[in-house]
Amino acid sequence: MQGVILAMDMSVTEAQRLRTRRTLWGLTGQGASLFIALVLVLYGLLPAMLLGLFAAAVVLIALVFLLLIRTGVNLRFADPSMTAAQIITSLWPAIFMMFFVSDPQARTAFLFLATGGLLFGLFALHRREMMAVSVTIVCSYLLLLLALQYWAPQRIDWRAESVIVFAYAVVLVMVTYIGSYIADIRNRLREQNRQLEVLASRDPLTQLPNRRALLGQMSREIRRAERRSPDSTELCISMIDIDHFKGINDEYGHDVGDAVLTQFSEILGESIREGDFVGRFGGEEFVLLLPETTLDAARTVTDRVRAAVAAARFQGLPEGVGVTISQGVALHVRGDTLDATIKRADQALYRAKSSGRDRIIVSA
Numbered sequence: 001m002q003g004v005i006l007a008m009d010m011s012v013t014e015a016q017r018l019r020t021r022r023t024l025w026g027l028t029g030q031g032a033s034l035f036i037a038l039v040l041v042l043y044g045l046l047p048a049m050l051l052g053l054f055a056a057a058v059v060l061i062a063l064v065f066l067l068l069i070r071t072g073v074n075l076r077f078a079d080p081s082m083t084a085a086q087i088i089t090s091l092w093p094a095i096f097m098m099f100f101v102s103d104p105q106a107r108t109a110f111l112f113l114a115t116g117g118l119l120f121g122l123f124a125l126h127r128r129e130m131m132a133v134s135v136t137i138v139c140s141y142l143l144l145l146l147a148l149q150y151w152a153p154q155r156i157d158w159r160a161e162s163v164i165v166f167a168y169a170v171v172l173v174m175v176t177y178i179g180s181y182i183a184d185i186r187n188r189l190r191e192q193n194r195q196l197e198v199l200a201s202r203d204p205l206t207q208l209p210n211r212r213a214l215l216g217q218m219s220r221e222i223r224r225a226e227r228r229s230p231d232s233t234e235l236c237i238s239m240i241d242i243d244h245f246k247g248i249n250d251e252y253g254h255d256v257g258d259a260v261l262t263q264f265s266e267i268l269g270e271s272i273r274e275g276d277f278v279g280r281f282g283g284e285e286f287v288l289l290l291p292e293t294t295l296d297a298a299r300t301v302t303d304r305v306r307a308a309v310a311a312a313r314f315q316g317l318p319e320g321v322g323v324t325i326s327q328g329v330a331l332h333v334r335g336d337t338l339d340a341t342i343k344r345a346d347q348a349l350y351r352a353k354s355s356g357r358d359r360i361i362v363s364a
Helices: 002-042 049-071 083-100 104-123 127-151 158-201 211-227 245-252 254-271 295-311 338-354
Strands: 235-242 277-282 285-291 325-331 360-363
Touching: 002 049, 002 083, 002 104, 049 083, 083 104, 083 127, 104 127, 104 158, 127 158, 158 211, 211 235, 211 277, 211 285, 211 338, 235 245, 235 254, 235 295, 235 338, 245 254, 254 277, 254 285, 254 295, 285 295, 295 325, 295 360, 325 338, 338 360
Parallel strands: 325 360
Antiparallel strands: 235 285, 235 325, 277 285
């Protein structure tokens, strides 16, 4: 369980770092808007006094979003990246500056950058959300035109502006649909890759982790045990073998043998503790990984598994025919390799089978 929690914490931390980077990328885009404003000031198309105000607004907005990410407040939101909010709020300072631009054609430069900002929505927004952001951008520009019509009608030509608004709305719709289509493809590929990873790490019959996933988990647990203090490094491995499994296949058929393996896997999953890890090592051999467990505690867990299997009624087998297991338990020794620990558990399993089966042999 601690391993799962640690993995979740690492995932959240990485996601927060990515959100921070995206916010900084957006700030870079705002830097381009600031450069355009500077050029307009140099050309005499924008009052110089507004440049500092625009820069302060851009920095303040970025700092607010970075603070929300840094403090983790963003994790309370439906979209922790706050994508739509960042796109829209970064537009408002530009809309304010566009009101004071004396040349109507120069205002379109800010619109181009707003289109670039919309592309950030591809990371997190669905098509409807992208469309809502696009509508907000167009409506914001229309409000700007209405404000100009009321306070500075000399700086607006509705014939040209109507064409610009229509063309810009078409561009936003195209960006929204094409972008969301690409995003859908990316999401489907991500889901397919996730499913392939699951399939690659699962045994198709028992649905338990396969040998590859099992060895990977064992390696991680050993590294984790090595990092802990010497008095808390207990890590035990139990090799499990179903007794006389070949005889079950030979006498009752492979279908029954597969059913026994499947039911045995379910019993294993129900008998172990939360935080333990079990997988199919191959054939009728399974491995039980017991993190932070002493040999005495491991003996208790493995004996509970043995008793549960012995008491179970396995489907496909005649009345009175049961299944037993043999187990070899080994304590991981600090400094030993994974292969060395597995070998000692396997040797203990061999002794359990050679001494009569249906028993547990512990190798310190």
